[in-house]
Amino acid sequence: MSDLNRKICDVFAGLVVRKDLVKTVKGNAIVPSYVLEYLLGQYCATNDEASIESGIQTVKEILAKHYVHRNEAGLIRSTIREKGRHKVIDKVSVSLNDKKDVYETEFSNLGIKKVLIDSGTVKKHPKLLVGGVWVIADVEYDHTEEKDASPWILSTIKPIQMSHFDYDGYIDARSKFNLDEWIDVLVQSIGFNPEFFGRRSKLMQLVRLIPFCERNFNLIELGPKGTGKSHIYSEFSPHGILISGGEVTVPKLFVNNSTGKLGLVGYWDTVAFDEFAGKQKKVDKALVDIMKNYMANKSFSRGVEMLGADASMAFIGNTEHSVPYMLKHSDLFDALPEKFYDSAFLDRLHFYIPGWEVDIIRGEMFSDGYGFVVDYLAEVLRHLRNQDYSDHYSEYFKISSQISTRDRDAVHKTFSGLMKILFPQGGATEAEIEEILKFSMEGRKRVKDQLFRIDSTYADVNFSYSNKVGKEAPVSTLEELQYPNYFNKTVGEVTDIGMPEPDIEPVVDKQREPLISVAVEKASYDECELKEHHLTFVENQRGVSYDNLFGPYLKGAKHITITDPYIRLFYQAKNLMELLETIIKQKAEEDEVVVSLITVEDEFKGEQQREYFEKIQSSMFAVGIKFDYSFDTTGSQHARHIVTNTGWKISLDRGLDIFQQYDVNDVFSLSNRIQKHRPLKGFEVTFINIQ
Incomplete structure (x- = not known):
């Protein structure tokens, strides 16, 4: 058991369950996870293997005897x-x-x-x-x-839901975890293995929880199929309901005027609309109008009487096109039905989760570690609906005065929701608050940027915040950084103008220097001028490969030294092999290049590590690459860089490990075949001329 799992079991004794047990007991029972975890919480909320095995058998017997197929x-x-x-x-x-x-x-x-x-x-x-x-x-x-x-x-x-809940005990237990640990606890509670997610991707998962802890929060997520968009709303909480977007009617959602019966928003904390996208779907215009009023004012009418409710709404659907295609030809709301493709409706959305950044769920991404019994976490989130954390950033930061009241309210709601989830006990540092504020602003900016493309009457807004000394930091979406040639153009301008591919250089606004410079995609690397510079790449960015990042700096080199202490595991050796492939592309066929690797021997799998290197050595010899390797034995080798005899040093804070995990065995996955289609980890690279 990992240290984190042991800590979870000790601090939250009796309130956690091993997440792989749900699959073990589910069989062919078509029930939500919270039902199964309710039973597992009664009999398997322990880390004692014997008790778990006994509990599993008990739960299986209960399901076999009492669950109705x-x-x-x-x-x-x-x-x-x-x-x-x-x-x-x-x-x-x-x-x-x-x-x-x-x-x-x-x-x-x-x-x-x-x-x-x-x-x-x-x-x-x-x-x-x-x-x-x-x-x-x-x-x-x-x-x-x-x-x-x-x-x-x-x-x-x-x-089937908890009968009691100790909030003070929850707050006291939360204080025993640092932020990284707590995020991993929550990700495991959702059912995923946090090792397969970067920090940004984890926050994407946690944003899906905000509708359960924030009243009247309006969330949309559009992206490819298979990313688990509907999982939380169908499986996670007894306080939320998932309905098909095509089944929505005014009486079902709000009120039946003939009977006076309240609809779903009157009883559920979260109403999620599955399969919300689809241009050809028929939608009742009256429903859209009532939804617009409810999303803005938290009220709806029953004849002459106005009623209020606090249910949050989540809209989830599949996109039909890639992000650059949508930005070039339409916008990121392109997949919505015509009646919902309405600027007034879209303006009421508080956060847009970019579903194209969320990995397609693979079997190994599910957790076998410990997490909260989801019913317990659902009660925690419901309790937090009564609290407001929206101003917890004001001690350190100030949002731009150019941002409208509606934009500000959206940012506040997302910020409040994430703070409740991550810091219910308070005590967040300035850096932690900045991360959450920036992420909250990005989600609303994604909505506003698309509204600007859809409806020209919307004014361009300066989404930025400033710190205590007045230093301003702009907020950008990842698609804005990655596709600047399409992003700030109207559809007509993009279609009519043959735009060149963007250069890879830090995004710096001459009017205000950002706190963090961010690198954007570049396709025409072969023609770029070699220069000293520093780049920062953001998590989930795509479009980067060893060829376009390192290739020009390796061209013409006869001796290349790679220093990276973490070339030990299979995927790390694969990264090395792919860098050598880049070197092959940059050299003349008749030339030979000496490539030397300096790394650290793995304490437990050194023999396998040597086997990887010897196989690489053998295959490289035939194409004019003389590969050799050595192990640093001083124990002080932490540097990660590439040095060429042509006078360039490429300093890498992550070494070659710049890509997020992907399925190396799936030969039909583009992430496996082409580096530019892999999402990145956040990393920095510095190009230094040492001659």
């Missing part, structure tokens, strides 16, 4: 009849039979309807009336000769 519903009904009573795990919904003035329950999988339920239970659990709730229920059978009478009797019903 639709194809076995007849057998369960028969069991109830023969035994007189049986406990079931099923999703139930309740409706009012106004003719008889009674509440009636319908069991989704069991297939029985019109089961009477007392009004006290309905008042205690009003979500039974809207959307349905997973429960553990005792159902009895008592046949009667009365016409229209149901033989089914509901003895007891218990919604």
Whole structure:
């Protein structure tokens, strides 16, 4: 067990579960993760292997005996009849039979309807009336000769969610983790292995939680298929509901004027719309108008009466085109249905998660470590809805006065949500607050930048903030940095003008110097002038390869020395091999180049490490690369750089390890085949002329 997992189990004893157990017990049961983790939390909330094994068997037995599979519903009904009573795990919904003035329950999988339920239970659990709730229920059978009478009797019903919650204990426990540890705890609680995510990608995952802890937060995520966009809203919390975008109606979402029955926003903390994108989808214009008013004012009308609600909204859908295509030909809202492609509706969105930055989920990305029982974390987030952290940056930073009230409110909501999730106990440092503020502003800027392209009446806004001494820092989106030739143009301008590819150089506004200079993509590296300069690349940026980053500086070199203490594992040796491929492309076929590697021998897998190098040595000899390697034994070798006999030193803070993890065995993945399609880790590189 890792140190972090051990710490989680010690500090949050009884409130965490090993995340791979969900798959172990799920089998073919079609139930949300929070239902399974509720059961696992009862029997497996420990790190004792024997207790876990015993608990798994208990949970499996409970599911086998009490979970209702639709194809076995007849057998369960028969069991109830023969035994007189049986406990079931099923999703139930309740409706009012106004003719008889009674509440009636319908069991989704069991297939029985019109089961009477007392009004006290309905008042205690009003979500039974809207959307349905997973429960553990005792159902009895008592046949009667009365016409229209149901033989089914509901003895007891218990919604599957926590019965108690100690917030003070949660705050005290949070203070025992530093920020990096806490972020990893939360990522593991969602179900992912944090080792496969960079800092920015982890924050993307955590933004998906904000609708559960921030009232009336409007979030949109558009991106490729398979990135887990809907997972949190369908599996994570009993306080959120996921519905298909095509199933939305005014009565279902807001209020039925004929019956007076409140819709989903009146009962759920988060309403998520799946499959929201699709240009050809038919959408009710009246629905869009009511949604616009609700998203802006937190209210909607029922005839002459105004009603309020605090449900957050999350809109998730698939994009149809790549980012540069959308920026060149339309905008990043291109995939939305026509009725929602409305600047007034889009302006009410607080944050746009760039789904194209989120990795397609692979099997190895799921966690086998410990995380919160999701029902516990769901209760924490719900409790945090009552708090406001939106001004916690004001001690250190000030947002530009040019930003409108609506933009400022959006930034505040995102900032408040992330602060609640990451620092519920307070105590964030200035640097930590700056990171969260900048990230919050970026998400709103992505919305505003696209509105500027869609509707020319929107004024261009200076998204920036300043620190205590007045030093201003601009905020940019990653797509703005990566595709500047398309970004700040209207569609007509981009289409009509043949724009050259951008150069790779720091983005520096002459009017104000940013706190961090950021490098952007360059395709025409072969023609660039070799010069001394320093570049900073941001996490999730793409378009960079060894060829275009290092190639020009390696051209013509006869001796190249690579110093990197971390060429030990397979993927690191693969990086080395790819750098050698770049050197091959830069040399004449008849020339020979000596490449020397200085690294550190792996303490446990030194033999395998040597085997990698000897294979590289053998394959390189045939193409005129004389590769040799040596191990630094001083124990003080931390430098990472490439030095050529032509007088260039390339200093790398990460060495060759500049790419995020990808599946090296998937030969059909572009990330595997072409470096420019791999998302980057954040890194810096300095080119120095040492002659």
